[in-house]
Amino acid sequence: MGSFVIRGNLCYCKDCNSISIKPHAYLVCRDGVCAGIFDTLPEQYAALPLTDFGDRLVLPGMTDLHLHAPQFSFRGLGMDMELLDWLNAYTFPEEAKYAGLDYADRAYSQFVSHLRRSVTTRAVCFATVHAPATELLMEKMEQSGLVSYVGKVNMDRNAPDYLCEASAEASLDATEAWICATKERFSRTKPILTPRFIPSCTDGLLRGLRKLAEKYDLPVQSHLSENFGEIAWVGELCPDARFYGDAYDRVGLFGGDHPCVMAHCVHSSDEELELMRKNGVYIAHSPLSNTNLASGVAPVSRYLEGGLRVALASDVAGGETENLLRVMAGAIRASKLRWRLLDQQVKPLTVDQAFYMATLGGGSFFGKVGSFEDGYEFDAVVLDDTTLEHPQELSLRARLERCIYLADERHIAAKFVAGTRLF
Ligand code: GUN
């Protein structure tokens, strides 16, 4: 973490409605934190090391609020299925392999090296039920320089024998031991409680996780209202719950006093949404996953306008790529189809809203993250779009829009996380 200055075309959000663009501006980093944007560098910063990125675009680092590290190995497979069949046919057999540390080592090395090269600087990850492999993933994430939460998954019902944990107690004991081993071990990588979803967790397990959230002051992540079959199943499993989210809320795992991420929320009822708004639950919107698995399209602009906390997520391997630029484009595209074909009351997402969700929207889960305004942690990606050829003059805004649709890791010239340059 250092103090230095960079110069380039700065593109960032101050709110969910518009992208600010500062051409050829100086951005000061002091002790890892943004400390000012200037057209002319003030004298007081003249002695700091300066890197001039010329005509390149400088964006805030992006937050992937929900992805499955062990699923990176089968991205792009099984996309002709819906959620529950896909879990049984692809996900559970693959996740079982992480009982072996040799396999986990190879697979997680590949995952982490891809994520490190991507526009993502912060991530909230699912691992598997296996504590040793989850700790190994945390070591690799720490070494990568990225900042993340990583969760050992809990499942004590409705999972195949080869993956299901033996009982709620066994799951909770393994989880507590894993928390104690990892909570203070890393500076950038922290544990997060991870009940997979209501169908795979008994009430006893959920209540035990609530106690662990209190005892160790931990955030929580899970899945919510993704797929019609899943939602109907939750209705059968929890006849007393008023709606899917209530099954988490009645055991104290739905935000409020503990930060909480719920992935998907494609088919959330008004009651469920109102409770999420009240409890500050983050919605991890995963448009690539929701289209690949034919789950549906969440009415995201309505969520944003309603004051909900919405961020973007790749949901690898429901989503086929970790590239959040592609996720942004996917979110916009899906919202247009929803608007055209289903419901003209909910406007399509704008580029600005998608950019907000990928930066400030998700970054706020990590504190002051996702913008270049004063006091924000210095996370940045520098995009070199010179190989995205065009014959005409383009504004900076137009170049940024093109990058959202066309750029990938090959266009990243530099990446900073909390004031440290990774490459
Ligand atoms: N719901 C429960 N588990 C999963 C998973 O691994 N991926 C997705 N997309 N949804 C889930």
Ligand code: FE
């Ligand atoms: Fe998921």
